[in-house]
Amino acid sequence: MINAVGREIPEDILEMTGKEVFHGNNYFDGHVFQKAGAYTKCVINSHGSKVIGSIHEALVKCGIKDGMTLGFHHHFRDGDYIVNMVMEEVHKMGIKDITICASSLGKAHDPLVEYIEDGTITNIQSSGVRGKIGEAISNGKLKGLAIMRSHGGRVRAIETGEVHLDISFIGAPTCDDYGNCRGIGGKSNCGVLSYSMVDGDYADHVVAITDCLVPFPNFPAHISMTKVDYVVVVDEIGDPEKIATGAAKPTTDMRKLMMADYCTQFVVNTPYFKDGFSYQTGVGGASIASTISLSKIMKERGIRMRFGIGGLTKPMCDLLINDQVDALLDTQDFDLAAVESVKDLRHFRISAGQYASPFNKGAVVNKLDFVILATLEVDVNFNCNVVVGSDGVITGAQGGHPDTAAGAKCTIVITPLLQGRTPAVCTEVTTVTTPGESIDVVITDYGIAINPIRQDLIECMKDVDLPFKTIEELRDIAYSIAGKPQKVQFGDRVVGIIEGRDGTIMDVVRQIKPFEFSE
Amino acid sequence: MNPNKKRLRRTMMFLNAQKPGLIKDPYIYAPDSLMLDLEDAVAENQKDAARFSLYHALKNIDYKGCERVVRINGLETPFWQEDIRCAVAGGCDAIRLPKTESAGDVKKVEDAVTAAEKEFSLPEGRVLIMAAIESARGVMRAMEICEASERLFGIALSGGDYTKDLHTHITGTGIELMGARQNMVIAARATGVQCFDTVYTDLDNMEGFRQDVETIHLMGFDGKSIVNPRQINIVHEIFTPSEKEIIFSEKVVREIDKKRAEGIGVFTVDGKMIDIAFYDGAKRTIDLAKASGVYKGDL
Numbered sequence: 179m180i181n182a183v184g185r186e187i188p189e190d191i192l193e194m195t196g197k198e199v200f201h202g203n204n205y206f207d208g209h210v211f212q213k214a215g216a217y218t219k220c221v222i223n224s225h226g227s228k229v230i231g232s233i234h235e236a237l238v239k240c241g242i243k244d245g246m247t248l249g250f251h252h253h254f255r256d257g258d259y260i261v262n263m264v265m266e267e268v269h270k271m272g273i274k275d276i277t278i279c280a281s282s283l284g285k286a287h288d289p290l291v292e293y294i295e296d297g298t299i300t301n302i303q304s305s306g307v308r309g310k311i312g313e314a315i316s317n318g319k320l321k322g323l324a325i326m327r328s329h330g331g332r333v334r335a336i337e338t339g340e341v342h343l344d345i346s347f348i349g350a351p352t353c354d355d356y357g358n359c360r361g362i363g364g365k366s367n368c369g370v371l372s373y374s375m376v377d378g379d380y381a382d383h384v385v386a387i388t389d390c391l392v393p394f395p396n397f398p399a400h401i402s403m404t405k406v407d408y409v410v411v412v413d414e415i416g417d418p419e420k421i422a423t424g425a426a427k428p429t430t431d432m433r434k435l436m437m438a439d440y441c442t443q444f445v446v447n448t449p450y451f452k453d454g455f456s457y458q459t460g461v462g463g464a465s466i467a468s469t470i471s472l473s474k475i476m477k478e479r480g481i482r483m484r485f486g487i488g489g490l491t492k493p494m495c496d497l498l499i500n501d502q503v504d505a506l507l508d509t510q511d512f513d514l515a516a517v518e519s520v521k522d523l524r525h526f527r528i529s530a531g532q533y534a535s536p537f538n539k540g541a542v543v544n545k546l547d548f549v550i551l552a553t554l555e556v557d558v559n560f561n562c563n564v565v566v567g568s569d570g571v572i573t574g575a576q577g578g579h580p581d582t583a584a585g586a587k588c589t590i591v592i593t594p595l596l597q598g599r600t601p602a603v604c605t606e607v608t609t610v611t612t613p614g615e616s617i618d619v620v621i622t623d624y625g626i627a628i629n630p631i632r633q634d635l636i637e638c639m640k641d642v643d644l645p646f647k648t649i650e651e652l653r654d655i656a657y658s659i660a661g662k663p664q665k666v667q668f669g670d671r672v673v674g675i676i677e678g679r680d681g682t683i684m685d686v687v688r689q690i691k692p693f694e695f696s697e
Numbered sequence: 698m699n700p701n702k703k704r705l706r707r708t709m710m711f712l713n714a715q716k717p718g719l720i721k722d723p724y725i726y727a728p729d730s731l732m733l734d735l736e737d738a739v740a741e742n743q744k745d746a747a748r749f750s751l752y753h754a755l756k757n758i759d760y761k762g763c764e765r766v767v768r769i770n771g772l773e774t775p776f777w778q779e780d781i782r783c784a785v786a787g788g789c790d791a792i793r794l795p796k797t798e799s800a801g802d803v804k805k806v807e808d809a810v811t812a813a814e815k816e817f818s819l820p821e822g823r824v825l826i827m828a829a830i831e832s833a834r835g836v837m838r839a840m841e842i843c844e845a846s847e848r849l850f851g852i853a854l855s856g857g858d859y860t861k862d863l864h865t866h867i868t869g870t871g872i873e874l875m876g877a878r879q880n881m882v883i884a885a886r887a888t889g890v891q892c893f894d895t896v897y898t899d900l901d902n903m904e905g906f907r908q909d910v911e912t913i914h915l916m917g918f919d920g921k922s923i924v925n926p927r928q929i930n931i932v933h934e935i936f937t938p939s940e941k942e943i944i945f946s947e948k949v950v951r952e953i954d955k956k957r958a959e960g961i962g963v964f965t966v967d968g969k970m971i972d973i974a975f976y977d978g979a980k981r982t983i984d985l986a987k988a989s990g991v992y993k994g995d996l
Contacts, residue, residue, distance in 0.1 A: 432726060432926035623725050
């Protein structure tokens, strides 16, 4: 069946998953459903501590068995030790057929490939995967189907009961003996625990793992003791060097600076750039540079930002320090400056559900004026691909891309026209991960294209001195330089699905096959 | 005269001709000229590879109006003749000769360019020449170098080698370059060719770069060699007439034309005393504004 972004979704996949094809961003607007619930074990007469001896003991007490679904968060990014520690223990116990439902997985989790190959892990649900897990999935090694879903989409899947978390593990930088977890403090300070909050609410069993046990009460708790069954203390839950690094030095790459300048000029010429606007940006060099240049113009024109959302980095937190923004709403911290900023009273922790879920009574992405995003590919229909590389291998993550793009009034995607020697603007993306209806503007080093569905933006830019082009013109320039790329050659087997944020199927990812030359 | 001799050359950006990633699209930064380098940036055993990449870039890439100058290897090397053949065959706009010390050096290049144009059946006189002066001897002979060839559009100071020859070094103050800069710009003006200043390599000191550009602008230079696209906007900003300058120059030109017809020699514009001596300067400002794309008037 062909979906709303023109992708053919095989009938057997629809049957197997019980899902619908993607019908458009607002298909489920007004939809009513009853939330799923978790089992809760009442603790009335405890001995005053939930600390137990080991991850093994926690798994036994939680009743680990074949076929269970385990939840994890990715606040420790490439410094995470939790997933590997837990899965090593699960593997040792001979448990099979586990579904991993993580907010994201990265290169830190390469050791999981062994467990994929031996059937310990048979399903993976994540915002994305990088490194060897991506290669394993794309080579057909995962027995089940990989599901790539956005941050908002994960909360939706859990709250609707589409996914039921049997045990969730929360890596907690600090935790007390009764399970009050905080993202702040300790050796593995990551600032916030936003992606785990839904796990706390919906997992049958919740295990906090910490390397910094603090006296009760560890308040204000980011995950409350009322949701935590057990606390395990280990030597290290992560590598601090890879969790939050020093702030990236602002880019000096003129290409990125130029795109950042185009972006800032575009933003300030829209009607949304006025006192009280809202803004979110990613962590790429051009995005960060555009935040820096935007702050200068805000100062010059006396314009304040009402709120900024993150994934936060230093330039966003600098807006708070310089009193240019009223509030920051935070789901993840990418550098030490952002982690430090969490202490500011105007810096608010929010859950992934508050941030981005399409299946609640309104998420903050719906209140965004601007979001500045990156992409691996964008096609002439403005569809973006942020997950599958030009070699056909799963190598990225949706993150909040589809959520913020759908929510913001003005969604800007910045990408160099050529990624290495591969055109980033193309006729048809390898895989659709964010639908073109969500993307308003594409900014490249060769020019800027506005989505024709945004005639209002085209109209308000008509006297603005920026290098505007059609998306087809940008594609043609890319092809004239690098040539028209041949399509990646895939096999028949579907190894993964790209889930729309509402749970429909946006696209499928097929097993790769070795390139076969043809004239 | 080749009409390109007098074109706008505020910025000349150096690029290693061997690096496809660099030479594929530098025009997006809109420098006036590109300096595709076969000399110092390219290792001795890579000269042929660099020529190959240069030739195909010149043949296949539309540089959107940026002038394509090729810096060849010096006359003391075995590479320069083949460099010229390859650059001319590719269709470059100009050849930059390094380490120029005499009119004879320029003439050698001129002969090789003429021969290459003939060999590849190209119109004679299309490819221009510029001479980089990198020694005390070259500076002292700037005048004869400027007059050596009809193809020569300008001279450029190369500060690194020049200061070594002078037994000093680049200080960032400009003191060590003062004499050469002054001598070269005077020689260039005296002979009607353009004059370009040396590179500024400290990319972490944009304020120092700005001061350097302001200095050479006041000295009368036509432009500056640059090593990074981040330097372009600063040079263009300083070398492009301001709106105030353009309005004033426009008034001066119009008033002089009008008063001349009325037989009046001296008068005032915006409170300043003006006579015919201001005419050429004002015209130049308008011409520069036009070439820089900031003048929309009808003069």
